Amino acid sequence: MTEHVNKGDALRADRIAASARDISDIRVVNRTGAHKGQSTILKDNAYCVIEVPLKIITNKK
Amino acid sequence: MTEMISEQPRSLISLMRGVSSDFDDTVVISAQGTASFGSMEIPMPLVLEKTKLLRGIQLISTFGAVSSSDILEQQNMQLRNENIILKEILNKIEERLSTLEASQPREKVIVLRELSVDDAKKEIKKLFATGRTLYYSDIARELGLDLRMVVDICDALQTQGEITVDDRACQQG
Numbered sequence: 533m534t535e536h537v538n539k540g541d542a543l544r545a546d547r548i549a550a551s552a553r554d555i556s557d558i559r560v561v562n563r564t565g566a567h568k569g570q571s572t573i574l575k576d577n578a579y580c581v582i583e584v585p586l587k588i589i590t591n592k593k
Numbered sequence: 594m595t596e597m598i599s600e601q602p603r604s605l606i607s608l609m610r611g612v613s614s615d616f617d618d619t620v621v622i623s624a625q626g627t628a629s630f631g632s633m634e635i636p637m638p639l640v641l642e643k644t645k646l647l648r649g650i651q652l653i654s655t656f657g658a659v660s661s662s663d664i665l666e667q668q669n670m671q672l673r674n675e676n677i678i679l680k681e682i683l684n685k686i687e688e689r690l691s692t693l694e695a696s697q698p699r700e701k702v703i704v705l706r707e708l709s710v711d712d713a714k715k716e717i718k719k720l721f722a723t724g725r726t727l728y729y730s731d732i733a734r735e736l737g738l739d740l741r742m743v744v745d746i747c748d749a750l751q752t753q754g755e756i757t758v759d760d761r762a763c764q765q766g
Binding site for chain 1: 747
């Protein structure tokens, strides 16, 4: 699994899990039209991963 | 001073005492004037007149007491009304506060457990054994594990062929 550690590297996904020592307040951001989004900043030892739905392999031999 | 008053008026004074509990004998003596006081006798009409006067004073004092109690009652009613209004305001404030609290994100503290990688792997496998489709964040939250550790262990399990990506869940989004 690739781990991006360089400044400027970005993640783009529908679902990203994150953890950090400090997370700033969530701000509502007005996007195009009636769409609204939220934004925040993760600080200190931040870690983000694009989430994948996983399930057990039942018919494993 | 009562010794100077004759027997008949003395009985009237006791009668007046009955009329008014806070009757003062000195009032009668001072009211009769120095001339009558000198003769050691209080004339009956004067006593009766003074009795009427005293009753009038008693009535006035009673009226005064009623009027002051009326004022108190009025103030009491005013305070009750203010109390009702304040209670309504307080209820509205409580409602607004509860609405605001409900809209605020609640912080839930998850204490991360310090497990060895092997123990964490066993617990993750046990969780997947329930047959559920899980995201990294679900596992981390349910087992109280560090997100990075969960991702690493899940990668290892995927490589070992224990778990796989749920395509159906991917399509559902």
